[in-house]
Amino acid sequence: MKxxxxxxxFFCQFAxxxxxxxxxxxxxxxxxxAITMVMIHDVANPPAASRFYTYCLxxxxxxxxxNNKSIVSPTAYIKNLNKIEIETKGTYDYKIAALxxxxxxxxxxxxxGYMLEEDEAKLVDAFKKQGYxxxxxxxxxxxxxxxxxKIIVFSTQDNYSKLSTRLRYRPLxxxxxxxxxxxxxxEGVEPHWRTIRPVMIDSSGQFKPKPEVPFSKxxxxxxxxxxxxxxxxxxxxxxxxxxxxxxxxxNPFAINTSGHMMIGFKKISPGxxxxxxxxxxxxxxxxxxxxxxxxxxxxAGTLMDAFISCWDEKYKGSRVxxxxxxxxxxxxxxxxLLQTPPFPEYTSGHSVISSAVAETLTxxxxxxxxxxxxxxxxxxxPTRDFTSFRQAAAEASISxxxxxxxxxxAIENGQDQGRRVGxxxxxxxxxxxxxxxx
Numbered sequence: 001m002k003x004x005x006x007x008x009x010f011f012c013q014f015a016x017x018x019x020x021x022x023x024x025x026x027x028x029x030x031x032x033x034a035i036t037m038v039m040i041h042d043v044a045n046p047p048a049a050s051r052f053y054t055y056c057l058x059x060x061x062x063x064x065x066x067n068n069k070s071i072v073s074p075t076a077y078i079k080n081l082n083k084i085e086i087e088t089k090g091t092y093d094y095k096i097a098a099l100x101x102x103x104x105x106x107x108x109x110x111x112x113g114y115m116l117e118e119d120e121a122k123l124v125d126a127f128k129k130q131g132y133x134x135x136x137x138x139x140x141x142x143x144x145x146x147x148x149x150k151i152i153v154f155s156t157q158d159n160y161s162k163l164s165t166r167l168r169y170r171p172l173x174x175x176x177x178x179x180x181x182x183x184x185x186x187e188g189v190e191p192h193w194r195t196i197r198p199v200m201i202d203s204s205g206q207f208k209p210k211p212e213v214p215f216s217k218x219x220x221x222x223x224x225x226x227x228x229x230x231x232x233x234x235x236x237x238x239x240x241x242x243x244x245x246x247x248x249x250x251n252p253f254a255i256n257t258s259g260h261m262m263i264g265f266k267k268i269s270p271g272x273x274x275x276x277x278x279x280x281x282x283x284x285x286x287x288x289x290x291x292x293x294x295x296x297x298x299x300a301g302t303l304m305d306a307f308i309s310c311w312d313e314k315y316k317g318s319r320v321x322x323x324x325x326x327x328x329x330x331x332x333x334x335x336x337l338l339q340t341p342p343f344p345e346y347t348s349g350h351s352v353i354s355s356a357v358a359e360t361l362t363x364x365x366x367x368x369x370x371x372x373x374x375x376x377x378x379x380x381x382p383t384r385d386f387t388s389f390r391q392a393a394a395e396a397s398i399s400x401x402x403x404x405x406x407x408x409x410a411i412e413n414g415q416d417q418g419r420r421v422g423x424x425x426x427x428x429x430x431x432x433x434x435x436x437x438x
Contacts, residue, residue, distance in 0.1 A: 022130050024095045025289045027123060029279040031099055032057075032296060034119040035106045036272045042111045043253045046349060047193045047311055049269040050303040051160065054199060056105045057297035059084070059151040060098040063143065067094035068290045074297065076432035078199055080157070084150050088142045095289055096127055096140035097147070102293075104141075104148040109155060158197035166192045171318070175328075176215025178318045178344035184255045186342035193311035199301040200425050204312035207424070209417040212319055212346045213409050217329055224329075226407040230322040231330050234337060234404040244395055245337050245402035247381055248273075248350060254339045267379055270350055270396075271303040274357045276375040277392070285365055287437055295364050295437075298429060299357055306356035306421045310349050310414070319346040322407060336404025348406045351397040351414030352421070358393035359422025363430070364437050365389075393418075 035056050039049050058074055062084050065073035075081050103120050107113035127137050169191035171179050180186060194204040201207070216223040233241070250270040268276070278299045282292045323340045327333075341349075361369075367388055374383045386392040397415050400406035 022132070023289075024099060024130075025287075025292065027099050027126065028289055028292050028296070029283060031102045031119070031123070032275060032279055034103060034116055035110070036268060036275065038106065038110050038112050038115050039272060040252070040266050040268060041115065043266060044110075044269060045189045045252060046250075046269045046271060046353075047190045047196075047304075047307040049252070050271040050300065050307045050353075051155075051158075051196070052106070052109055053271060053275055053300035054297070054304045055109055055151055055155045056102050057293065057300050058154075059101040059105055059144075059147040060293045061297040062151075063094055063098040063101055063147055064290045064293050070435075071290050071294050072429070072432050072434045074301075077428050077434075078301070080197070081154060084147055086143055086146060088139070088146050090139040090142075091136065092139040092143045093132065093136050094140075094143075096132065096137060097143040098289075098293055099123060100141055100144035101147050101151075104144050105151055108148060108152050159195050162195070163190070163192050166195075169315075175217070176320050178320050179324055180342065181321055181323050181340040183339070184342070188315070189341070189343045190311060191315050191343075193308060194315065196304075196308055198308050199304050200428050201305045201309065201421060204308045207309050207417050207420045209313055209347050209413040210409075212317055212413070213407070215320065223407075226409060227322055227325045227330065229408060230336075230401060230404055230406075231326045231334060233401055234334065237337065237402065241402040242337065243382075244399045245404075247376055247384055248396045248399035249338050249403065250350070251339055251341065268375065270353055271300075271307070273375050274303060274354065275300065277371070277373055277389075278357075278361065280373060280375075281361065281365060281369060281371050281389075284371055285369070285437060291437060294434070295361075298425070298434070299360055302356050302360045302422060302425050303353055305425065306353040306418055307349070309417060309421050310347055310352040311343075313347050313417070314344040314349075317346050318344045319410070321345045322404060338400075338403035338405050340405050345406060346410045347414035347417055348397065348400050348410045349414070350400050351393075351406075351411045352418035354393035354396040355390075355415045355418030356422035356425070358389040359419060359426055361389040363426045366436075 039052060044052060061074050065071040075083050100123060103116045107116040124137060169188045171177060213223045213226060218224060250273050251267055252269050254265045254267060278296055282295055321340050323336050370387045372383050372385050377383060397411050400411055401408060
C-alpha cells in the first residue's frame, strides 16, 4: 500500500514538473470565443446566451479550484451546487482539463454544440505542440468530460427544460402594453425567464426597479415627454450618437427588408459582448489562466442573474415600446435607428446587464481600468476606447435611447437595478473569499 502511494505521488509530481513553464493563458479567449461563435450561429437569444456562458465556465472553475487554493470554488457562493467529485483515475493536468471542459460543456449544452469538435481538436493539437505527453492530455480530457457531464446534470435542474411547456405568451390588451413591432413582428422572447433558477441572487424579483412612468397620451404628461425625447433624438442623431447606438446594437438576429423579402443578420448578443470585454481586459491585466477562468465564470453568472432580474420586470409590466407609441401618437412614419427587440420595454436589458457586470469587473480590476474594445470589429465597426467599466456600461445604456428603442426612465432605472445586482454579487463573492486581482 505504501509503495502504491509513493508511486502515485511520484507520478503526480512528475506531471506537475512536466507542466512547469508551459503557459496556457492564451488558450482561454479562443475557447470562449468559439462558444460565442456557435451561439451567433444558433441565434441564441440574450437571456439564453448568458445561461450557456455560465454553465460552460462553471465546470472549468471547479476543476481549477480543486487544484489551486487561490481560486474559490463556485460552490462557495452558488446555492444548490455541490462539490464535484472527480472520479476519473490517473494523473491529469488541471489546466488542460479546465480549458477542454469549457468546450466540452458547450458541445453538450448548445444546440449546435457539435461545431465545437473542431475547436477541441485544435486545442489538443496545441497541447501536443507545447510538449504535453499524450497520456496526460488523454487523462485530462477524461476529467473534462466527466465534469462537463456533471455540470449538465446541474443545469437540467434550473427549469430551462420547462419553458417550452408553459402557455404561449399573449400580449396584454391596452394602449400602454407591449405589442410585437416591425419588421418581423416576432413573439415575445423568453416570457417565462423569471422562472429560471438564479445563480447568485436570491430570486428573480429581489431587485425590483423603481416604478415606470405610467402610460399617457396627454401631450403634457411625463410619459408623452419621454416618448417625444426618443422621437427627437432619433430625428436629430449626430455622428457620435449614431456611432454609439450602432456599436452597442448587439441584436442576435436583426432583420432588413427588401421589397417582400426579409434578410436576417446574425450578431453577437449583449452578454457575448461583455464576455469578450472580459477577455480583453483580463489579457491586458495579464491575469493568469486560473484567475481568468474564475473571472469569466463570475461575469457569466452576473450576466445570467441580471437577465433573470430584468426579464422578471419586463413581463410583469409588459410596457409598450417607443416605436409603437411614436407611430400611433406622434409620427406614423418614424422608424428607430435600431430594430426594436422582440420583448417588453421596461427595464432596459442593456442598462441592467451592463451596469451589473461593470460592478463585477470593477471589483476585480479597479475603477479606472482603461481599455480598447474591439468586439464589434468582426461586424465591421471600429474599436472604442473606455476609461472604466462603468463608463462603458453608461454608454451601452444611453445607446438604447439613441437607437430609439428605450425610454429614459427604463435606462436610468435599469442602471440602478443592474448596479444593485452587481453590488450583491460582489458582496457575495467577497464573503466567499474571492479577492480582487492585485
